[in-house]
Amino acid sequence: MKIKYIILTILVVASLGFIKYPIDGYETTGIKRLYQLRKMQLDNVKYTRIPAGAYKKLADIKLNLLDRSEDSVKDLLITDKDFEKKLKRIIPSGAYSLAAMDMTNPNKLRYAEHRENVGYQPGSVGKIAVLLAVFDQLEKLCPDSWEDRAGYLKNIKVTSRYWGTGDHHTIPVYDIEKDKLTKRRVIASDEFSLYEWLDHMVSVSNNGAASVMYREAMLMAAFGQDYFFLDAEKAEKYFKETSRDSLTNLANTVVNEPLRKLGIEENEWKLGGMFTRGPEKYVGRKGGSIGTPKGLMKFLVQLEQGNVVDKESSLEMKRLLYLTDRRIRYAKSPRLDSAAVYFKSGSYYKCDRVKNPDCASYAGNVFNFMNSVIIVEHPNGLKYIVCLMSNVLNKNSAGAHMYLASKIDDIIDEANVSKKPVIKEEEYKADKDESDN
Numbered sequence: 001m002k003i004k005y006i007i008l009t010i011l012v013v014a015s016l017g018f019i020k021y022p023i024d025g026y027e028t029t030g031i032k033r034l035y036q037l038r039k040m041q042l043d044n045v046k047y048t049r050i051p052a053g054a055y056k057k058l059a060d061i062k063l064n065l066l067d068r069s070e071d072s073v074k075d076l077l078i079t080d081k082d083f084e085k086k087l088k089r090i091i092p093s094g095a096y097s098l099a100a101m102d103m104t105n106p107n108k109l110r111y112a113e114h115r116e117n118v119g120y121q122p123g124s125v126g127k128i129a130v131l132l133a134v135f136d137q138l139e140k141l142c143p144d145s146w147e148d149r150a151g152y153l154k155n156i157k158v159t160s161r162y163w164g165t166g167d168h169h170t171i172p173v174y175d176i177e178k179d180k181l182t183k184r185r186v187i188a189s190d191e192f193s194l195y196e197w198l199d200h201m202v203s204v205s206n207n208g209a210a211s212v213m214y215r216e217a218m219l220m221a222a223f224g225q226d227y228f229f230l231d232a233e234k235a236e237k238y239f240k241e242t243s244r245d246s247l248t249n250l251a252n253t254v255v256n257e258p259l260r261k262l263g264i265e266e267n268e269w270k271l272g273g274m275f276t277r278g279p280e281k282y283v284g285r286k287g288g289s290i291g292t293p294k295g296l297m298k299f300l301v302q303l304e305q306g307n308v309v310d311k312e313s314s315l316e317m318k319r320l321l322y323l324t325d326r327r328i329r330y331a332k333s334p335r336l337d338s339a340a341v342y343f344k345s346g347s348y349y350k351c352d353r354v355k356n357p358d359c360a361s362y363a364g365n366v367f368n369f370m371n372s373v374i375i376v377e378h379p380n381g382l383k384y385i386v387c388l389m390s391n392v393l394n395k396n397s398a399g400a401h402m403y404l405a406s407k408i409d410d411i412i413d414e415a416n417v418s419k420k421p422v423i424k425e426e427e428y429k430a431d432k433d434e435s436d437n
Contacts, residue, residue, distance in 0.1 A: 168185065
């Protein structure tokens, strides 16, 4: 085992000199899409897909509540009545829920909540639980070395197989030698490093990538140290020969137990199962998925404290949530263009075509969940977290989320509102390739 650690370390040092990613993170992570973005930046190639706030460097990303790491999350989530009153004035009536924390001054936090314990189907926001599961399992396998964990994330490559197929979301596949980017769906033969699968899961919200990484977290838990010597054949043999009930229970434990360790209760956030149908022949679902603004806020606050797994893991998860791709929904607010945002959006809707044959995408008339969780860091030092969840029928709520993002930002940046253009709610214009479930 120690020999393999040493080999991996040598590979990393030899190939990259251990520079630590966002756009300058290719050398550390091996995420190829970052290589293209960094090359364009260095070559002064105009790139308008991402705003100014997406160009932070690795060293610029830090945890904001490290000085409060010893405080319980319960003690940090104490409502500020004045702050809460201001926020409640702008929240639309109906099925909206929100939790917000202004952490500009870590010693004087401002927290507000509205219908914070109402449960919603989290959609792709639930992929953060898979992200946590992977880092939790890696810490168990390499408790004494973050460098070993990072080495494995970069150097272990796994194939999709049936786990990653069947999803309409595309992934960016970049050929470094040909300098060519292709956007396509995951196919069974795709092989990427653990880092790249995580990036596909978070950055472009690929469901197949989420199931692949869910699978890998299960295999880490099942095989322990032998995971590092596992191949696809042995892995598939394990799934074929283990009872479906045992696999379902393991899957449920792997993603949900780390949330419980953080004091996030089952009715606040839980993940019910995989994100694609292929694995269902071996791994069943165990109840549905649910999320609440309060549960998600508990996670993000503890991430900023460095208490999600450990400080190194918290920082790396935050880096993976840093948006260096197009911004959508809440994050698309022009108020946030110059800000760094760490973001995940999720939606889940259902249409009854008998009731309304014209029921549109993201405007379900049976249910219509849309969720946004975000950490915002402005150049002027303002820093805050928002968890917004809604279930507004017959309406694409992306525009409302974007408008609320601007209004919330104005409340937190109250001193400078008069210097900014007036924000009006307008029809949301999605990018041609925008989709997120």
